[in-house]
């Protein structure tokens with residue numbers, strides 16, 4: 001019998017500091033484990049608690065997964081103080097993930113805010129692995145300050161790739177920062193995408209997703225072409241515990257990625 | 272082979288004693304409640320206790336046999352699967368049709384969808400549900416308003432209907448049929464006259480219940496989803512919520528409510544994953560990282576309970592998650608009555624539509 005609540009044991013192989021409050025945790029799992037980009041896991045500190053995270057690594061890498069985590073509360077702060085070698089529990093993968101087939105032949109606009117770039121990095125790796133299938137990839141990323149930008153070296157590399165266009169911005173400038181200053185919505189002007197064949201994928205804090213969505217609609221994106229990562233309280237990940245209800249969906253099993261078309265008529269989606 | 276049998280009272284009592292040897296048997300015991308109709312509570316029947324036929328549902332919800340308020344659901348990092356539930360054949364008497372219908376929600380949640388809860392399935396497979404026709408009702412009973420009859424036609428393994436001198440037993444499943452075959456000697460085939468007698472009793476109770484419910488003018492099944500949807504912004508939620516003490520009782524006692532929380536338990540050096548029943552009336556139910564909470568206001572949480580019952584489940588399972596058993600009404604220290612909340616919404620939304 002298969003126990004759906006049983007966590008797989010994982011060893012914490014490495015901890016990479018990305019910003020003052022964001023770290024990437026490299027896990028090796030002791031049982032076979034595969035995920036599709038955009039699916040999430042429940043990561044447990046045994047005896048302490050668990051929380052949902054979306055792997056930020058390339059799904060084609062099978063022996064390790066990365067999760068990039070911002071320290072915001074109980075589980076995440078203890079994780080941030082954890083060291084290599086400890087055992088963690090992993091349940092999942094859960095949810096539907098990104099529908100890559102729907103992106104084929106498209107201009108793919110990816111808009112990230114803060115730690116929201118984590119799941120998007122996994123998506124980018126998946127797109128890059130089969131870049132011939134897509135027309136182009138346009139990344140727009142905003143962080144609070146220059147110091148809060150994660151994956152700095154990778155972002156610089158991505159910008160040099162063929163068919164890839166990258167612009168970053170920060171909310172608050174400082175003397176070291178030489179780039180754009182302003183909310184991520186300010187770098188959504190003059191996008192090098194053809195609206196007739198464009199999709200937009202957005203991940204970030206609810207308030208950021210709200211304003212980005214409004215902006216995208218303004219620019220002429222259609223609700224079925226805007227993909228959003230909906231954050232809800234989650235416990236089981238399996239559509240059983242009831243916590244993540246979003247209208248008549250469960251964010252865990254029907255999402256966590258939804259098109260704006262699916263959720264636009266629901267109440268209070270940005271709360 | 273007819274699927275309805277008769278057993279007289281003496282034989283039934285003998286059979287009941289035998290069943291206690293062959294199964295783990297749960298059956299209600301009657302407790303007198305001052306100034307009210309008696310109440311029925313489940314007990315594991317061990318001794319030579321005689322059988323009690325409960326006139327209406329028990330105090331406890333049926334779900335309590337299949338998931339527990341607090342239980343271990345997994346070890347950490349054991350190579351094998353680690354469900355340690357006792358594999359014991361169980362028979363539950365005293366189930367009513369409201370329980371049977373409400374339990375469809377639990378089955379849907381734990382047996383369907385993206386994954387099957389194997390602990391739940393094991394308990395379900397090991398259990399025979401023995402339902403019984405209602406012979407009376409409680410003030411809070413309103414099954415009929417959801418088109419649910421006070422007697423079961425399906426969803427049980429065996430169903431008992433008391434008629435003169437004994438019971439008619441309906442067989443509702445393969446498990447039920449096997450049980451009947453095992454104790455064949457106790458039964459005779461039901462006679463036409465006995466079936467008629469059962470129908471007369473059923474009809475009489477339905478008439479009494481209709482008389483009880485008609486003056487209440489309850490929101491009917493057909494319009495309940497529209498009522499909660501149209502009433503999303505009504506002040507009903509705030510008004511009714513004023514007396515809520517956030518005890519969670521309404522959810523915990525509800526046969527359709529299924530929300531739970533996975534949590535951790537430390538036992539020396541050993542860690543276990545535990546599952547606790549949860550309630551959407553609790554303040555932290557929907558809290559997310561850093562303290563944000565989409566159900567921060569108390570009225571939002573009451574509304575969540577109703578949207579889940581009358582919108583989500585109507586969309587997902589074509590039935591509301593309310594079976595009219597009235598347990599939430601009885602348990603609520605704030606005297607919040609699900610019937611009254613719906614009626615208030617109906618009044619306010621129809622006023623708005625005019």
Ligand SMILES: Cc1cc2nc3c(=O)[nH]c(=O)nc-3n(C[C@H](O)[C@H](O)[C@H](O)COP(=O)(O)OP(=O)(O)OC[C@H]3O[C@@H](n4cnc5c(N)ncnc54)[C@H](O)[C@@H]3O)c2cc1C
Pocket residue numbers: 040049051052053054055067068069070071072073074075076077115118119230231232233234256555556557558559560561562
């Ligand atoms: C699908 C999904 C993917 C995500 N991916 C990422 C990611 O890749 N990276 C990332 O950084 N973040 C991600 N998040 C957010 C992440 O899950 C949260 O930051 C994390 O849950 C915070 O946990 P915490 O214990 O540190 O925070 P806390 O604020 O301490 O707790 C948050 C959780 O614990 C519960 N809780 C806390 N206190 C109480 C209490 N007193 N009583 C009851 N419940 C309580 C809350 O209800 C909530 O569920 C994701 C979220 C979702 C839903």
Ligand code: SF4
Pocket residue numbers: 327328367368369370405407408409412413414415420421422594595596597
């Ligand atoms: S709600 Fe109906 S089925 Fe349930 S106990 Fe009352 S009368 Fe019987």
Ligand code: SF4
Pocket residue numbers: 514515516517518519520521522552599602603604605606607
């Ligand atoms: S039983 Fe009544 S007081 Fe308790 S949480 Fe439910 S509505 Fe509130």
Ligand code: FES
Pocket residue numbers: 233234235236237238239240241242243244245250251252253
């Ligand atoms: S997290 Fe449990 S139902 Fe979605």
